Amino acid sequence: MLSRIVYRFWLQSVIILFLSACASGPVVETQSSNDLDMSSYPSFAFFSPLSTDQNGYSSILTQTLKSTMRSALEAKGYVYQEKNPSMFVNFTTTSKQKTSVDTEPAMMPVFPLRAGLYGAWGGYGDVDVEQYEDGTLLVDLIDAKKNQMIWQGSAHAIVKEDPDANTKNLERAITRMVEKLPAS
Numbered sequence: 001m002l003s004r005i006v007y008r009f010w011l012q013s014v015i016i017l018f019l020s021a022c023a024s025g026p027v028v029e030t031q032s033s034n035d036l037d038m039s040s041y042p043s044f045a046f047f048s049p050l051s052t053d054q055n056g057y058s059s060i061l062t063q064t065l066k067s068t069m070r071s072a073l074e075a076k077g078y079v080y081q082e083k084n085p086s087m088f089v090n091f092t093t094t095s096k097q098k099t100s101v102d103t104e105p106a107m108m109p110v111f112p113l114r115a116g117l118y119g120a121w122g123g124y125g126d127v128d129v130e131q132y133e134d135g136t137l138l139v140d141l142i143d144a145k146k147n148q149m150i151w152q153g154s155a156h157a158i159v160k161e162d163p164d165a166n167t168k169n170l171e172r173a174i175t176r177m178v179e180k181l182p183a184s
Contacts, residue, residue, distance in 0.1 A: 026137075026157035026169050028176040036150055038182040043081035044073055047090035047142065061170075065091045068171045069139065072178035085144050092138040095159055102128045133159040135166075137173055141181075153177030 046069075052062045069089055070080055104126045134156065141151040155173030160166050 026155040026173040026176070028153065028155045028173055028180070030151065030153045030177055030180045032151040036182075038151075041078075041087040041141070041143070041150070043079045043085040044087050044089055044141075045080065045082050045085035045144075047088040047140075051090055051092040061093065062091070064167055064170060065137075065174070068174045069178070072174055076178055076181060087150065088142040088144055090140040090142060092140070093136065095133050095135045098132055098134045100128075100130045100132065102130075135159040137170060139174065139177055151181065153180070 046066055049056075050058075050062055050066075052065065053059055058066075069091075073089075074080060135158070137155045139153040140149050142148065143150050153174075155169075155177065157169045157173070160169070
């Protein structure tokens with residue numbers, strides 16, 4: 001009896017671990033021109049004003065994005081330089097309300113000839129409707145001299161009700177984007 005309980009606990013733990021690994025956070029993509037040479041861009045600063053600061057002041061979101069991006073770029077070998085940087089960093093965020101509809105088909109009898117024994121149709125299918133907010137983060141790297149975008153990273157994730165979870169998703173997204181960026 002005790003071994004059965006231990007086995008169930010172990011099985012549930014493995015399933016939870018597997019499902020949490022599947023929900024590993026934002027989906028990240030990057031794009032740049034094929035001939036991009038990042039060694040031409042050893043230094044960076046933040047664009048002014050950033051797209052995430054529309055009201056004339058630095059939002060909490062912007063502060064989080066800037067500190068995370070600065071740490072990630074410096075770890076990659078880029079140098080923060082406010083005066084005469086070789087590239088600027090800009091952020092854009094958007095969110096959209098979306099609806100997800102999942103249906104389960106009605107159960108059909110396994111053996112149609114035995115419908116009398118097992119009942120006719122298994123019933124009508126279930127319909128689950130869920131509304132959620134889909135968030136997008138864009139990170140643009142801009143050539144400071146040409147004022148032209150050289151690289152863009154994007155991340156998509158479901159916006160959570162918990163602000164700490166959203167902050168962690170933003171940090172993960174920026175880290176994954178910068179991992180795909182060549183070193184300076």
